Amino acid sequence: MEIRKLSVEVMTETGFLEVIKDVDLTIDEGEIYSLVGESGCGKTVTALSVLRLLGPSFRVKNGSVLFRGRDLLAIPEKEMEKIRGREISMVFQEPMTSLNPVLKIGEQTKEMFVVHLGLKKKEAKERAIELLKEVGFENPEKRYHQYPHQLSGGQRQRVLIAISISLNPKLIICDEPTTSLDVASEWEILNLLLSLVRERKMSMLFITHDLHIVENLSHKIGIMYLGRIVEEQKKDNFFKKPYHPYSQGLLRSAFMRGEKLIPIKGSVPDLKNVPKGCKFHPRCDYVMDLCMREEPKPIRIDDGTWVRCFLYGN
Amino acid sequence: MGEVLSVRELSKTYELKKSVFSIRSSKIRALDKVSLKVNEHETLGIVGESGSGKSTLARCVLLLERPDLGEIHFCGVDLLKLKEKELKPLRRWMQIVFQDPYSSLNPRKRVIDIVSEPILNFNLVDKGTVREKVKDILLSVGLDESFVDKYPHEMSGGQRQRVAIARAICTEPSLLVADEPVSSLDVSIQAQILSLFLKIKEERKLSMIFISHDLNVIRFISERVMVMFKGKIVEEGEKEEIFSNPLHPYTRLLLDYSIRGRGRIRGDEDKEGACVYYGRCEWRGKRCANEAPLLYGTENHRVACFLEGTY
Numbered sequence: 001m002e003i004r005k006l007s008v009e010v011m012t013e014t015g016f017l018e019v020i021k022d023v024d025l026t027i028d029e030g031e032i033y034s035l036v037g038e039s040g041c042g043k044t045v046t047a048l049s050v051l052r053l054l055g056p057s058f059r060v061k062n063g064s065v066l067f068r069g070r071d072l073l074a075i076p077e078k079e080m081e082k083i084r085g086r087e088i089s090m091v092f093q094e095p096m097t098s099l100n101p102v103l104k105i106g107e108q109t110k111e112m113f114v115v116h117l118g119l120k121k122k123e124a125k126e127r128a129i130e131l132l133k134e135v136g137f138e139n140p141e142k143r144y145h146q147y148p149h150q151l152s153g154g155q156r157q158r159v160l161i162a163i164s165i166s167l168n169p170k171l172i173i174c175d176e177p178t179t180s181l182d183v184a185s186e187w188e189i190l191n192l193l194l195s196l197v198r199e200r201k202m203s204m205l206f207i208t209h210d211l212h213i214v215e216n217l218s219h220k221i222g223i224m225y226l227g228r229i230v231e232e233q234k235k236d237n238f239f240k241k242p243y244h245p246y247s248q249g250l251l252r253s254a255f256m257r258g259e260k261l262i263p264i265k266g267s268v269p270d271l272k273n274v275p276k277g278c279k280f281h282p283r284c285d286y287v288m289d290l291c292m293r294e295e296p297k298p299i300r301i302d303d304g305t306w307v308r309c310f311l312y313g314n
Numbered sequence: 315m316g317e318v319l320s321v322r323e324l325s326k327t328y329e330l331k332k333s334v335f336s337i338r339s340s341k342i343r344a345l346d347k348v349s350l351k352v353n354e355h356e357t358l359g360i361v362g363e364s365g366s367g368k369s370t371l372a373r374c375v376l377l378l379e380r381p382d383l384g385e386i387h388f389c390g391v392d393l394l395k396l397k398e399k400e401l402k403p404l405r406r407w408m409q410i411v412f413q414d415p416y417s418s419l420n421p422r423k424r425v426i427d428i429v430s431e432p433i434l435n436f437n438l439v440d441k442g443t444v445r446e447k448v449k450d451i452l453l454s455v456g457l458d459e460s461f462v463d464k465y466p467h468e469m470s471g472g473q474r475q476r477v478a479i480a481r482a483i484c485t486e487p488s489l490l491v492a493d494e495p496v497s498s499l500d501v502s503i504q505a506q507i508l509s510l511f512l513k514i515k516e517e518r519k520l521s522m523i524f525i526s527h528d529l530n531v532i533r534f535i536s537e538r539v540m541v542m543f544k545g546k547i548v549e550e551g552e553k554e555e556i557f558s559n560p561l562h563p564y565t566r567l568l569l570d571y572s573i574r575g576r577g578r579i580r581g582d583e584d585k586e587g588a589c590v591y592y593g594r595c596e597w598r599g600k601r602c603a604n605e606a607p608l609l610y611g612t613e614n615h616r617v618a619c620f621l622e623g624t625y
């Protein structure tokens with residue numbers, strides 16, 4: 001999948017505000033791309049635009065989302081329906097799309113097979129049980145007949161993952177799938193995702209604000225700040241040498257390296273008060289005159305690395 | 315170093331009705347004989363998963379809620395023996411900062427009123443000079459004059475948490491309890507607030523109880539560390555000791571996951587009379603099923619586990 005120059009706006013009482021701007025992001029086959037950024041920077045909006053699930057107050061200003069040769073933003077809704085769930089699926093942060101509380105786990109797991117593949121009851125049930133086993137339930141037959149409230153948070157997230165992979169999608173988008181879980185369940189779910197991606201040869205867009213997870217999970221990393229991807233690197237290189245001052249600050253704020261902690265000054269401005277020029281300049285230790293006037297374009301450092309910052313290039 | 319706080323065998327049980335119409339109820343042992351000490355100018359970090367009783371402990375220690383059993387000695391005074399009237403003047407010396415800066419500040423009050431309220435309550439300065447005092451305190455938590463007349467909704471999460479800290483330290487407490495004060499904040503803001511806690515602790519010679527489920531945070535902020543699981547202390551000791559030589563299987567698991575990012579757990583089942591960690595433990599033996607281990611060891615490092623040689 002390839003997102004090209006995607007910009008999205010949201011309508012407010014005072015007019016349209018830019019939520020994401022010129023987002024470029026490419027995920028190759030079998031690749032895990034982690035999109036990292038603080039609250040409100042536009043991660044979810046980016047994910048929802050790919051699936052065309054943005055609410056009515058949003059509009060795509062320009063850009064395209066290429067997926068297997070087609071622009072998802074240009075095809076009819078009917079076509080898109082065939083892509084959602086089948087080719088691209090999504091796992092949300094649990095509270096958003098938790099399971100239907102009055103339906104048994106089994107009913108919800110087999111639904112995809114019945115609706116999309118038209119399987120008969122018995123066959124759908126067999127497939128569902130297989131699936132529950134694949135996501136790590138030791139006793140899938142028992143789980144099949146339980147209700148969501150009988151499962152722990154981590155187990156519910158497993159079921160959601162099972163449903164989202166049931167039709168063998170090529171790409172799975174995970175939006176902070178573990179933020180509501182404790183550390184132990186969190187890493188269980190991450191390990192599960194990792195092995196599923198490998199076995200089924202899926203690609204994954206992984207959205208998070210947690211650099212510890214990213215370090216253990218991804219191939220490529222994009223750092224987002226105020227609606228822009230400000231840096232993209234292969235994972236190993238990123239943790240060795242982050243280029244953007246914001247990336248450097250994030251790493252120093254997150255206990256990644258020993259115990260030293262050097263906070264970034266200031267705070268993230270809201271969408272109504274977005275600064276001119278480079279969006280990070282009011283918080284940047286290396287700010288120059290140019291940064292206040294102009295917004296930096298992506299500068300390629302090497303194959304797989306680019307950064308939006310005037311400190312680099314010429 | 316003198317003791318500021320000493321808590322002995324604090325217990326608290328909540329009753330939960332099975333349903334509205336049912337007379338049956340189940341008991342949750344939120345705190346089970348928890349003992350701890352906080353020395354002068356020392357930070358005790360408490361870590362544990364959701365529901366392990368950390369907040370209950372914080373509320374009980376400050377007597378925002380009465381424990382069922384136990385003793386709380388604050389600067390030598392046995393708090394549970396006091397009447398509310400005798401307790402009130404003491405409250406000035408023990409303050410709390412909560413997790414959620416959105417709901418812990420009254421949305422209809424300005425910063426000046428929020429911070430001056432405790433100052434005036436305890437008659438620390440007179441009305442005429444309170445504004446100056448508030449400005450000073452705000453400055454010490456990194457907020458300039460322009461914040462004095464703001465309302466909470468006009469501020470970011472980090473700024474609100476700074477106001478909450480200002481309100482907590484304005485009465486010059488000797489003990490500050492912080493219950494997950496950075497959990498709801500962004501990484502870059504978390505780092506700012508953590509550094510602020512360290513700074514005020516140094517400047518004001520505070521003692522702190524700092525609660526978090528994030529071991530990295532605990533490691534950064536504390537001198538001593540306590541690990542809780544289902545209402546019990548399972549391990550406790552000097553920070554370096556706990557981090558370099560963790561003994562309890564749960565502590566090791568936490569370390570594996572949060573520092574190294576891997577590990578394995580098994581299902582959770584409760585067993586009456588067993589060790590609290592029995593259902594989850596990879597190493598459980600026969601004895602663990604029928605008996606709960608007590609905390610055992612030295613001042614430096616104590617653990618509640620039968621696997622340890624001391625038993």
Ligand SMILES: Nc1ncnc2c1ncn2[C@@H]1O[C@H](COP(=O)(O)OP(=O)(O)OP(=O)(O)O)[C@@H](O)[C@H]1O
Pocket residue numbers: 010011012019037038039040041042043044045046055057209271
């Ligand atoms: N319905 C809406 N109306 C107006 N603004 C919105 C709406 N939804 C989101 N926004 C704004 O769009 C921006 C991006 O939001 P988004 O949900 O993509 O952030 P995020 O990076 O996913 O953050 P988080 O980590 O908190 O989930 C935010 O500033 C948010 O306030």
Ligand SMILES: Nc1ncnc2c1ncn2[C@@H]1O[C@H](COP(=O)(O)OP(=O)(O)OP(=O)(O)O)[C@@H](O)[C@H]1O
Pocket residue numbers: 328329330342343344362363364365366367368369370371527
């Ligand atoms: N007022 C209450 N009534 C009933 N049960 C309660 C009450 N307060 C807490 N509990 C229960 O007591 C146990 C301990 O809760 P507590 O809030 O102290 O945990 P915690 O360690 O602070 O968790 P978290 O990390 O989620 O904040 C939980 O099982 C909780 O459901």
Ligand SMILES: [Mg+2]
Pocket residue numbers: 043044045175
């Ligand atoms: Mg989001």
Ligand SMILES: [Mg+2]
Pocket residue numbers: 368369370493
């Ligand atoms: Mg709590």
